[in-house]
Amino acid sequence: MNKRRLALGILLAVCLAAAGWGIFALIRGNDTNQQSANGTVAPTSAGAATEAPTPTAEAGTVAPTPGETDDPAQGSPTQAAAKTDRTKPAGTIPVTRVSNVSRATEGELAVTWLGHSSVLVQMGGISLLFDPVFSEKAGLLGVGPKRFSEVPMSAEDTPPIDILYLSHDHYDHLDYDTVMAIDDRVSCYVVPNGMEEILTGWGIASAKIHPMAPWEETVIAGIRIALTPAQHSGGRGLGKSTLCSGIFLSDGAHTLYYTGDSGYGAHFAQIGESFGPVDLLLVESGQYNESWATVHMMPEQSMQVALDVKAAWTIPIHWGTFVLAMHDWDEPPVRDTELAAKMGIQLATPRIGQRVNYTEIANYTEKWWETVK
Ligand SMILES: [Zn+2]
Numbered sequence: 001m002n003k004r005r006l007a008l009g010i011l012l013a014v015c016l017a018a019a020g021w022g023i024f025a026l027i028r029g030n031d032t033n034q035q036s037a038n039g040t041v042a043p044t045s046a047g048a049a050t051e052a053p054t055p056t057a058e059a060g061t062v063a064p065t066p067g068e069t070d071d072p073a074q075g076s077p078t079q080a081a082a083k084t085d086r087t088k089p090a091g092t093i094p095v096t097r098v099s100n101v102s103r104a105t106e107g108e109l110a111v112t113w114l115g116h117s118s119v120l121v122q123m124g125g126i127s128l129l130f131d132p133v134f135s136e137k138a139g140l141l142g143v144g145p146k147r148f149s150e151v152p153m154s155a156e157d158t159p160p161i162d163i164l165y166l167s168h169d170h171y172d173h174l175d176y177d178t179v180m181a182i183d184d185r186v187s188c189y190v191v192p193n194g195m196e197e198i199l200t201g202w203g204i205a206s207a208k209i210h211p212m213a214p215w216e217e218t219v220i221a222g223i224r225i226a227l228t229p230a231q232h233s234g235g236r237g238l239g240k241s242t243l244c245s246g247i248f249l250s251d252g253a254h255t256l257y258y259t260g261d262s263g264y265g266a267h268f269a270q271i272g273e274s275f276g277p278v279d280l281l282l283v284e285s286g287q288y289n290e291s292w293a294t295v296h297m298m299p300e301q302s303m304q305v306a307l308d309v310k311a312a313w314t315i316p317i318h319w320g321t322f323v324l325a326m327h328d329w330d331e332p333p334v335r336d337t338e339l340a341a342k343m344g345i346q347l348a349t350p351r352i353g354q355r356v357n358y359t360e361i362a363n364y365t366e367k368w369w370e371t372v373k
């Protein structure tokens with residue numbers, strides 16, 4: 001009898017662990033589909049050269065097992081075990097509160113990095129918001145990676161948004177609570193094809209949503225907009241894999257390119273050919289690992305994008321907020337600034353919440369992370 005109870009107890013424990021892991025994987029958006037740069041989605045197959053890593057590197061993902069990568073920055077398994085965990089800072093990240101946002105004048109370009117991939121862009125007299133995540137966690141039902149830097153702008157302080165751009169559906173880019181909290185301030189959503197189904201499912205008016213295909217162009221509120229391809233793997237939980245994209249903007253006075261999440265590929269040179277030179281590049285640089293190189297970029301690749309699109313200025317994003325990879329929290333800006341100096345790239349590294357007027361961007365090169373540790 002006791003043995004039977006013990007066996008039943010073990011079985012129950014195994015089932016609970018499996019169910020727990022299933023929910024965890026679901027929330028973190030595990031997906032093994034690979035999206036190519038031209039926007040087509042193909043299921044992975046064993047041995048395929050373009051197969052996405054399993055598990056994929058996104059909103060969160062499962063950390064690679066030690067020794068899975070030969071990246072010297074990751075150290076050997078023994079070094080990694082002995083090393084202090086610096087995936088989050090020990091100190092507090094300086095964050096500038098964003099409130100009473102004034103409207104940009106025509107001809108002015110200003111960007112405010114709001115942490116991770118959330119960016120407020122003021123251009124051509126209008127306001128655009130990219131991938132806003134103002135929640136404490138990037139996940140569902142309160143489960144997911146917790147932010148380690150403060151939210152700089154609340155929903156209440158969000159100015160009227162003419163265009164809300166959502167690059168893809170991973171939880172660190174598309175946050176239900178944030179979108180629902182600011183929807184009444186948003187005039188128009190620009191999304192890659194397919195994502196409108198998620199938004200209308202949340203009750204957002206379909207008339208406000210403008211789905212686009214990679215390379216498709218349009219003009220909204222006087223701004224030329226092109227959706228750009230991204231090599232990434234979308235998907236939330238058990239939902240189907242969805243398109244991922246970047247966005248190119250021009251108001252006649254300035255051009256801006258936001259990569260979204262992407263592995264490095266020939267599409268960046270094509271984007272450079274079609275839209276370069278770019279005044280300001282907002283490039284994904286953070287939450288990388290050699291094993292995930294098909295869907296995220298290593299710092300060398302992120303900086304290469306600046307050359308590919310002939311960027312006058314570059315701001316690295318996708319760092320400073322959520323731990324989705326095993327590198328030190330400040331490794332992206334450390335490596336990016338070193339590489340940029342060698343490669344002749346003009347890199348700006350504003351603090352989270354600092355409004356950068358493009359005419360003064362050269363003033364935003366402070367290595368503020370060095371004071372945080
Ligand atoms: Zn992603």
Ligand SMILES: [Zn+2]
Nearest residue numbers: 059170172261
């Ligand atoms: Zn991401």
